Amino acid sequence: MDIIQYFQNQKLLTESNLQELSKTIHRKIYSKKEIILPIDNNSKQIYFIEKGIARVFYAKKEKDVTLYFLIENKFGLPIDSIFFNQICKFGIEALTETSVVKIAYEHWENIVRQNPALQNFSQQLMILYIKNATDRIYNIKFQTPKERYDTLLSEFPGIFLQVPLGHIASYLGITQETLSRLRAKK
Amino acid sequence: MDIIQYFQNQKLLTESNLQELSKTIHRKIYSKKEIILPIDNNSKQIYFIEKGIARVFYAKKEKDVTLYFLIENKFGLPIDSIFFNQICKFGIEALTETSVVKIAYEHWENIVRQNPALQNFSQQLMILYIKNATDRIYNIKFQTPKERYDTLLSEFPGIFLQVPLGHIASYLGITQETLSRLRAKK
DNA sequence: GCATTTTTTTGATTTCAATCAAAAATAAAT
DNA sequence: ATTTATTTTTGATTGAAATCAAAAAAATGC
DSSP: OOHHHHHHHHTOSOHHHHHHHHHHOEEEEEOTTOEEEOSSBOOOEEEEEEESOEEEEEEETTEEEEEEEEOTTOEEOOHHHHHHOOOBOOEEEESSSEEEEEEEHHHHHHHHHHOHHHHHHHHHHHHHHHHHHHHHHHHHHHSOHHHHHHHHHHHSTTGGGTSOHHHHHHHHTSOHHHHHHHHHOO | OOHHHHHHHHTOSOHHHHHHHHHHOEEEEEOTTOEEEOSSBOOOEEEEEEESOEEEEEEETTEEEEEEEEOTTOEEOOHHHHHHOOOBOOEEEESSSEEEEEEEHHHHHHHHHHOHHHHHHHHHHHHHHHHHHHHHHHHHHHSOHHHHHHHHHHHSTTGGGTSOHHHHHHHHTSOHHHHHHHHHOO
16 A cells, blocks of 8 residues: 555655655665665664565575565564664675665654644654564464464465465474475375 | 653653652562563553563473563563553563662653653654664574573673573574573583 | 476485483482 | 482483475476
C-alpha cells in the first residue's frame, strides 16, 4: 500500500504532516534479487515495504541466512546504524518486485516530535519490534524445525510460492535438503 | 544499586518524581534459586535488579533454557503481559541473593508522562531492548558455541563463578557435557 | 518450442553433538 | 570432620541432520 495511504488510514498524521512526509520520502521499485540495503551498511533510513516481499539477511563466509521476511506495510530499521551509529550487519534483498519507501530517520523524528499521536505510534512500533524479536528467540530456542515451519506457514501462507526454498530453510535453521524432506512426508 | 540512587545518578527525575517513585516501588530480597517471576505469568510490573544475578528462563517439558542473564541495574519487562495482555512465557529466577524492585507499569507510565526527559530514557530503554534481542539472534544464528561462550565471558566476566554450568550451557544452546568439554580444551 | 539455467528432490555417507551412564570433584549440611 | 547432596567431568554409544553428489523438475531466456 502507498505509504501516504497507509498513514491516512492510520489517521495519525495531519494534512501538514502528510505534506511534509511526501516531500521527504524516496520511493524506489526494486526488481527480484536486487539489494535494497547491502549488508554491513550504515544507513540512517527507515524502509517501508509498500508492495512485494523482501528478506532481512546476513551472509558470513558461505553461510547466507535469512533472519526475517518483510511484507507489505512493514517497516525495516537498521537499529545499529540509526541508534548506535554502528555498522549494521543485516541487509535487505527483494524477493519479488518490491516497492520501497525510504525516509531519513532524522526527518521521521522531526515529524514525530510535532505530533503526539505519532509518538505513540512510533512507540508501538518499537514494542512490536521487541515482541517480534523475543518471539523469534522463543521460536528458535523451543520449537522444532517442523513447528517453526508450521508457524511460518500460518504467518505467511503461500510464502513457498514466492520465496526460494533455500531462504526459508536458512530462516528455519536447517538445510534446504532437510526442508525438502520435511515437506515431503505428509 | 538502590533504584532511587540509580535515578539520581541518571539525573532524569525531579525531586517530586523521586518521591512519587519511592511510594510506588516494592522491594524484595530473593534468595538463591527463588522464583522472582514464575513462567506463564501475566505480570504488569517492571523488574529492576538492584543487586545480584538472575536469569530469564523458560521450561518446556524437561527442557529448561536460560534466555538471558540479568545483572545489577538492569530492567526486566514481561513484554507480552504488559503490552499485549498475553501470558508471558518467560520467568525470572534468582541465581544469587538478589534485590529486586518491582514497579507497576501503570505507575511508571504515569511518571514518564509527567517527565519529558524520562520519556527519552524510556525510549532508549526500548531501543536497547531491541538491540539486545537482535544481537542475540545474530549470536545464535551466526556464532559457534565457542564464540558465544567467549562473547558471554566478555560481557559477564566471572559468571562461571556464580552461575551453575547447566544454565550457561542452555544459554549457549548446548548441553552441559558439551560445555564442559569445550571448556576443558585450552 | 527448445535450450539453458535455476531450483528442488532424492540418495549415500559422514560428522558432531546429544544422550546415556558413571566417576570425580565440589559444596552443603549435620 | 564426616556424610550427603549437588555439580562437573569423563567415557561410550547413538542418532539426526549436514554434507556430498547427482537426478528430476521447474523456471527462464532466446
